[in-house]
Amino acid sequence: MVLRANNPHHQEERMMTRLYHALTAAAIWLSMAALIAGCAAGTVKPETLNQRLAYAYGAHTAVLESAALQVKAGTLSKADGESILKIADESRTLLDGARSAQLAGDTPTALGRLQVASSILSQLTILLQQREGAK
Amino acid sequence: MSNTTDAIGALNGALQVAIQMLIRAQEVSAMIQAAQAEGRDLTDEELLELAGKDDAARKALADVLAASPAA
Numbered sequence: 139m140v141l142r143a144n145n146p147h148h149q150e151e152r153m154m155t156r157l158y159h160a161l162t163a164a165a166i167w168l169s170m171a172a173l174i175a176g177c178a179a180g181t182v183k184p185e186t187l188n189q190r191l192a193y194a195y196g197a198h199t200a201v202l203e204s205a206a207l208q209v210k211a212g213t214l215s216k217a218d219g220e221s222i223l224k225i226a227d228e229s230r231t232l233l234d235g236a237r238s239a240q241l242a243g244d245t246p247t248a249l250g251r252l253q254v255a256s257s258i259l260s261q262l263t264i265l266l267q268q269r270e271g272a273k
Numbered sequence: 274m275s276n277t278t279d280a281i282g283a284l285n286g287a288l289q290v291a292i293q294m295l296i297r298a299q300e301v302s303a304m305i306q307a308a309q310a311e312g313r314d315l316t317d318e319e320l321l322e323l324a325g326k327d328d329a330a331r332k333a334l335a336d337v338l339a340a341s342p343a344a
Binding site: 169180181182184186188189191192193195196197198199200202203204206207208209210213216217219220223226227230233234237241252263266267268 | 283284287289290293294296297298299300301302304305306307309314315316317319320323324326327330331333334335337341343
């Protein structure tokens, strides 16, 4: 075992395998990034408050789904996942409040709640991206 | 080499979140386009439909956390 680990030929082989995996992952990432950029360009720009609310609900769902995937994959700890869930719940309360305010015709309140909820969602998204990168 | 691996790990994390965001954005975009084709804005019922899907995602995360051993 020690002899095998110290064998220069074996070490070179392992390095080449790692390099191959790194390059493959980078190529896949670049392809997916290009695909995402293309698809994102095709989404409709929100023009009304209800449309902005709809995108915010979608982003909220994406944060929850990303957190679940990362906890399952072991790249996000249970404690961090629970923190994200707790903060996401606050964001969801704000979104529901914005929807209720809009229904009642109180657009300024709806806009204010939507802005705070969106800000929280942006922070959660950054946190999720950094957590996976930190592992 | 570990720097390269870390960098790719960070890119994968960003990509994974971006993919989830894109899937949901496409769904909402299609909903908006359908409403616009009918000459109207999104209704409260449609927002409630999205809220229902969000509830399901919340439950899925809570279930994953419950099944996950403490660190």
